[in-house]
Amino acid sequence: AAPVAFIGGVSRAAHVGILMKGSTALEALARIRTAIFDKTGTLTTGGAELIEIDLAPHQRADELLRLLASLEQASHHVLASSIVQLARRKGLVLCQPHQVREHRGEGLEGQVDGTTVSAGSRPLVLADKPLPYWAQDGEERHRDAAVLRVFLALNGELVGIFTFADTLRADVPDTLVALRTCGVNRIMLLTGDDDTAANKVAASLGLDATISKATPADKVRTVEVEKRAAPTMMIGDGINDAPALAAADVGIALASRGGTISSEAADVVILTDRVQPVAEALLIAKHTRTIAL
Numbered sequence: 001a002a003p004v005a006f007i008g009g010v011s012r013a014a015h016v017g018i019l020m021k022g023s024t025a026l027e028a029l030a031r032i033r034t035a036i037f038d039k040t041g042t043l044t045t046g047g048a049e050l051i052e053i054d055l056a057p058h059q060r061a062d063e064l065l066r067l068l069a070s071l072e073q074a075s076h077h078v079l080a081s082s083i084v085q086l087a088r089r090k091g092l093v094l095c096q097p098h099q100v101r102e103h104r105g106e107g108l109e110g111q112v113d114g115t116t117v118s119a120g121s122r123p124l125v126l127a128d129k130p131l132p133y134w135a136q137d138g139e140e141r142h143r144d145a146a147v148l149r150v151f152l153a154l155n156g157e158l159v160g161i162f163t164f165a166d167t168l169r170a171d172v173p174d175t176l177v178a179l180r181t182c183g184v185n186r187i188m189l190l191t192g193d194d195d196t197a198a199n200k201v202a203a204s205l206g207l208d209a210t211i212s213k214a215t216p217a218d219k220v221r222t223v224e225v226e227k228r229a230a231p232t233m234m235i236g237d238g239i240n241d242a243p244a245l246a247a248a249d250v251g252i253a254l255a256s257r258g259g260t261i262s263s264e265a266a267d268v269v270i271l272t273d274r275v276q277p278v279a280e281a282l283l284i285a286k287h288t289r290t291i292a293l
C-alpha cells in the first residue's frame with residue numbers, strides 16, 4: 001500500500017501548486033524539525049513597489065531607471081524582475097547589457113550604452129566611501145523601515161538610490177503557526193541583507209534565530225550546522241539560495257517569480273506567490289506517511 005499512498009500525496013500536493021520531486025521528498029518532509037527561511041522574496045515580497053528615488057544633482061529619474069532596468073535584465077534576483085516590469089510599464093525602451101558580472105546577493109555590474117553601470121547593496125556599489133550629502137536625508141528616513149535599497153553608480157559615481165517596499169507576505173504569521181503545529185520547533189531567518197532589515201522582519205514573528213549578511217556560502221554552512229542537530233528544511237527563492245537548498249534535508253523553492261535556478265536545486269517547488277503551501281506540504285507529508293505505515 002505504501003507506494004500508492006505516496007503517489008496520492010504527491011498528486012494531492014500538485015493540485016495546490018506544490019511540486020514534489022518524488023516520494024523521498026515527501027518522506028523527508030514528514031520528519032522536518034527545523035525550518036530556515038530566506039528573507040527577500042521568500043518571507044517578503046522582494047521589493048515589488050518603488051517608493052522613492054533619491055537623485056544626485058542633475059540626474060533624471062527616468063533615465064536612471066532605464067539604465068538600471070537595462071542592466072537588471074541580466075539578473076535573476078526578485079528585485080530585478082520588479083525593476084524591469086516597472087520600466088516597461090513606464091514605456092522606457094531598454095537596451096541589451098554587456099559584460100555583466102553578477103555578485104549573488106549583492107548586485108551586479110555591466111556595460112549599458114557604453115556606460116559602466118553598477119547596481120546593488122551599499123557595500124557593493126559604494127564600498128567604504130561616505131554617503132554624498134544628497135543621499136543622507138533618505139538614508140536617515142529609511143533606517144528602520146522594511147525596504148530594499150538599490151544603489152546605482154555610473155562609471156563609478158553614485159547617481160541615485162532606489163528604495164522599494166519589502167513588505168512581509170500576508171500569510172507568513174499563519175504559516176509559522178501551522179509549521180509549529182506540525183512539529184517544527186525551530187524557525188530561523190537567514191538573509192543576505194543587513195541587520196536592520198532582518199530585525200525589522202524578525203521582530204513580529206517570534207523566530208528562534210536570525211542571521212544576516214549571509215553570503216551563499218554562509219547559508220550552506222548554517223544549513224549544515226542545523227542539519228547535525230535536527231532534520232532541516234531550507235525555504236528560499238533566489239540563485240543565492242540554490243546551494244543552501246541543495247544542502248538541506250529538504251530544499252523548498254518559491255518559483256512564483258521566475259526562480260528557475262533555485263528550482264533546479266530544490267526537492268519541492270512552490271508555484272504560487274504565497275508561503276502557506278510550505279505548511280501545506282508538511283501536512284500532506286505527515287498525512288501520507290500515516291497512511292503508508
Ligand code: ADP
Pocket residue numbers: 038039040041072075076077079080104105106107108119120121122148149150151190191192193194238240
Ligand atoms: P535575501 O538573502 O534575504 O534573499 P538578498 O541577498 O536577495 O537577500 O538581497 C540583499 C540585498 O542585495 C538587497 O537589499 C539589494 O540591495 C542587494 N541586491 C542583490 N541582488 C541585487 C540585484 N540584482 N539588483 C539590485 N540589488 C541587489
Ligand code: MG
Pocket residue numbers: 038039040041042236237238241
Ligand atoms: Mg531571497
